Amino acid sequence: MISEMALQTIRNFAMEQNILLNEPMRGHVTFRVGGPADCFVEVCDKEALRKLCKYLKAAGIPYFVMGNGSNLLVSDAGYQGVILRVQGGMNEITVNGTCVKAQAGATMAQVAKVAMEHGLTGLEFASGIPGTIGGGIVMNAGAYDGDMSQVVKSVEVLSPDGEFWTLDNATMEFGYRTSAVKGHAYVVTEAEFELTPGNPAQIKAVMDGLAAKRREKQPLEFPSAGSTFKRPEGYFAGKLIQDAGLRGFAIGGAQVSEKHCGFVINTRPGDTTAAEIYALIKHVQAVVKEKFDVELEPEVIFLGEF
Ligand SMILES: Cc1cc2nc3c(=O)[nH]c(=O)nc-3n(C[C@H](O)[C@H](O)[C@H](O)COP(=O)(O)OP(=O)(O)OC[C@H]3O[C@@H](n4cnc5c(N)ncnc54)[C@H](O)[C@@H]3O)c2cc1C
Known part of the structure; x- marks a missing residue:
């Protein structure tokens, strides 16, 4: 209150x-x-x-x-x-030569599109990731062999003491779905990307190809948070979950997607609870641990009491 x-x-x-x-x-x-x-x-x-x-x-x-x-x-x-x-209120994007600057609230898709329109290649991987630049930087979002760390020149953050700092790529300490600012009370306000000149038609073709792959492989017709778990070293989370016999396994309206076992989906929006999704995530972790002795670490971030 x-x-x-x-x-x-x-x-x-x-x-x-x-x-x-x-x-x-x-x-x-x-x-x-x-x-x-x-x-x-x-x-x-x-x-x-x-x-x-x-x-x-x-x-x-x-x-x-x-x-x-x-x-x-x-x-x-x-x-x-x-x-x-x-999000939408802080979404300015500017282009200067091969450098694209975007405020944290711009979506990755918007920034990738602007880059493409200016004949700049490097952000194609991000065009289908449904998050903001802020979320993408914090998570070092990535797909299809690309991730933020490969194109970020610098990041402006608001420090816990209320100062704006500009951090270069090395200081961001990007790792797999993580960065130095994750979970440390820093707020991303802007990011600068260094891209490479390319052909807009070719860039668009790559983006269209990746979007088609997503539609084919991912259960985009259901609410989800994308891949529920990080990729464990040496394995694929979806394959482990499938091999554990959990394809389609459901708790209430939460279900391991039949199309892609790495996704927990909400099959009954308006009815499914967060508790059901959470219980399913815990169940999947427990079964995979028991069968393969592999710890699945959630990529999804939990907010509030569970
Ligand atoms: C269908 C689908 C497909 C997906 N595919 C991919 C994929 O291919 N690759 C991938 O990496 N992810 C994927 N995701 C997951 C998600 O889109 C990314 O993790 C994305 O980076 C999250 O951005 P967001 O703006 O939605 O962040 P949120 O979900 O709102 O927040 C995520 C985290 O970032 C923090 N955060 C957000 N904005 C800021 C900010 N400005 N400053 C500081 N912290 C901030 C939050 O506090 C939270 O800790 C997918 C999700 C869905 C639903």
Whole structure:
């Protein structure tokens, strides 16, 4: 519950229509489950973001920064605190020669498209990943042999002390679906990509080919958060889950996709609970551990009480 005084302060940094109270999170995440956030704020500029983070930290009010919610499982009890969503309001993209700069709220698809239109190659892999630049940088999002670490020149972050820092690629310490800023109270505000001149038609053909592959292999017709688990060293999560006999296994409306066992999907949006998805994730981990002695680590991030 957010106090009236806290709300008054939040109103100084965000427009009334961008502040939602008791807001169901299921409408803001691709899994389409999740209870209410005490307060949900759509952040439209980085100075407002700085002031909000600074105030919430000083006031001891829990807050969480999200992008497009495409890698989040929010609990049925929701989130007690303030969700700061960095998305459509902070989505400027500029191109200067072979360098593309994008604010954290731009989607990876938008930035990849702008790069393609300017005849710049390197971001094709990101065109089908349904997250923001902020989420993509934090997670070092990647697909089809590409990832953010290969094209990022620098990243602007808001430090826990409320200062803007520019970190170069090496300082970002990108790893498999991780980076130095993951889980460390840094907020990504902007990223700069160094790309290579290419042919727009060829770049588009590559993107179209990757999109077709996704449609063929992934259960895009169901809500999900993409691959539920990280790839364990030396294995493929989907293959292990399939070999464990879990294809199609369901708990309530949560199901191991029949099309791609690496995806846990929501087969009954509006009815499925986050608890069912969570229970299924735990079950899959336990069965794979028992059968193959492999620990599956979730790629999905859990928010709230489970
Ligand atoms: C159908 C589908 C397919 C997918 N395919 C892929 C794929 O091929 N490759 C891949 O890597 N991922 C994939 N994903 C997962 C997801 O799209 C990525 O992890 C993406 O990077 C998440 O971005 P987001 O903006 O949605 O972040 P969110 O889900 O909103 O947040 C994810 C994490 O990033 C943090 N975060 C978000 N924005 C910021 C910010 N500005 N500053 C600081 N922290 C921030 C959040 O706090 C959270 O910890 C897929 C998901 C779906 C639903």
